Amino acid sequence: MSDSAVQQEPAPGSGKAEPTTSALEAPAKRSGSIAARLFWLSATWLVLALVATGFLLTDLYSRALDSSLSQTLDFHVETLTGQLLETGNPLDEAVVLADPRFERPRSGWYWAIRGNDGRLFNFSTSMVGIDLPVMMGPVDSAGRRTAIVDDAFGTRIRVVERTVTIGPDLTYRIVVSGNLSEILNLVENFRGQAFIVLGAVGVMLAVMSAIVARFAMRPVDRLSRAIERVREGESTAVTGTYPREIAPLAEEVNELLRSNTQIIERARNQVGNLAHGLKTPIAVLRNEARNSKGALANVVQAETEKMSTMVSTYLERARLAARTSVVGKKADATMIMLRLTRVMRKIHPDVTIAFQRPDASLPWFRGDEADLEEMAGNLLDNACKWSKGQVGVRLSAERSDTGTMLLIRIDDNGPGLTEEDAQKVLRRGVRLDEKTPGTGLGLDIVKELVDVYGGSLALKRSALGGLLVELRLPTARLGGLSRPAAA
Structure with missing residues (x-):
């Protein structure tokens, strides 16, 4: 079924001529997208930063509300103290707080005036059915005692107590409490709303991060397409303008293409020189053997025929390899x-x-x-x-x-x-x-x-x-x- 195929023999001492694969020919392994890495890195950092921001804002808001409650309670204590010092009698109707929260039962807002012995002289309407704890322990720099307790209805309250002395023998304890559970609920609501808002901000930032990552990788995509055009035969060199981070890569690829072309050209020249260098001595030996007689001449003639065939075969292989190694060719x-x-x-x-x-x-x-x-x-x-x-x-x-x-x-x-x-x-x-x-x-x-x-x-x-x-x-x-x- 074939025409005159050339007899090919393996190189001496090598057995069968098997193709070898260099370690340099191993295909490069892909380890994922750079744009995806940038996105996930920035997204992870955004999640951590926004979560930390949410907790920080919640803590600051909680501190602000707690500080406001403490200031309000101090104001009410000062108000009762002033009224008591003005009237001198804790049972006087003028000793009262106008805040309506102290009129509502189970509101968590209570006030009371006790004697130093614990006797209750006056209290708010909201305090019906409960009793505020007697504060023990040392006073702070403002001359007050504070505590956080639960009332009889399970409401968490902050209690502030101050001692007032009228005359040499009359000592009273003024106790005012505020609803701390309301603050805790406000903080929880604020935390939920803050994380919703920060989540929305995080989504927008993540989208922006993905867009930025994709935009930043555009030069790499352009370089990849330029190299692909060279490989597909649409261009002979990598063209285009690239950022200074990847411009050296484009230059190295072009230099590699130029070097590959030079190497192939030198290989072609060496193949031609080898052909001229070997064929003439082999032809001389073959002619001399033909003109001679005897066993030696026959052996020389047979071996020179083999040498001529092998030289032609491997020179043709080199020619084909050099011709097909040029990047950038294609045919319809x-x-x-x-x-x-x-x-x-x-x-x-x-x-x-x-x-x-x-x-x-x-x-x-x-x-x-x-x-x-x-x-x-x-x-x-x-x-x-x-x-x-x-x-x-x-x-x-x-x-x-x-x-x-x-x-x-x-x-x-x-x-x-x-x-x-x-x-x-x-x-x-x-x-x-x-x-x-x-x-x-x-x-x-x-x-x-x-x-x-x-x-x-x-x-x-x-x-x-x-x-x-x-x-x-x-x-x-x-x-x-x-x-x-x-x-």
Whole structure:
């Protein structure tokens, strides 16, 4: 089924020539989005800061209300003290507080005037059914005693007591209390409202943080798209203006591209020099061996033939590797296959080639146009040679977890291959058929190019009865180019 494939042999002392993978070729691992990291970091900090702010505001509000209550109670104590000193009699009707809260039972606002012995002389209307505790212990710098207790109805109250002496023998204790539970309820309500407001502020700040993170990452996205355009063949260098934090990265990428081009050019020159340097001595040895007779001449001639074959093979490999290593090439597989089918119809007029043209969404081949022509041309030519008059060509995109591949299917109604033969012809250095004439290096070159591009080649049984060849190659984007409407 092939034309003249070149015999390939492994390098001396290496057994089978197996492809090796350098540690530098290991794919980079993705560890998440920078924008997402910035968002979650800022969001976490916002949550902690807003929660702390909520508790701080609640504590400040609680302190302010408690201080206000204490000042109110001190005012009422001073009022009763002034009235008592003015009248001299705790039972006088003038000794009273006008605040209506002291008239409402179970309000938590109470006042009373006791004697030093604990006898109750006067009290507020709200104090019916309860008794304020007798304060014990030392007085503070203002001459008062304070305490927080629960009344008979379970209301938390703050109590302030002050001792007043009238004359040498009359000592009274003035006790005033305020409802502390009201303050605690106000603080709880304030805390709930504060956290609702701070939560709303946090949501707005989180949205703003996400917008800022996305805006800050735009230059990185632009750089990524610029590098992708280079890889897809739309540009030869990374272009654009970037912030000073990532501008050196763009410059290094461009420098790497320039260095890669220089290395490839030097490799091509060295390959050419090596070809000229080796072929001439080998040709001289081969000619001398032909003109001589004897066992030694036969051995020299046989070995120089092998050396010539190996040199040609590995030089061709180097040439292909250098040609396909250039970043930024792509080709329209549809147009190439249309061109090849037209050519093959002229070369093989007795063969009917059915080409199912794909739609415009088919991705392009990421590589050199000449390489795709060489691969697909060899496979299509082989199919035409071995078919019984019918060949089919189909193009499609094959999507998987590893990405999208360009799938070229070429099948015929020829004799085909057994599974064992199909596996055998895909090994390196195996000749398929030396009797059938052909052009180029045949299937071996196809396999070399497929390996260089990281694609795959599979031989299967065709629905037409012959051989089905499946060629998978890397893809590039269309890049906004249009195709002709007809073949």
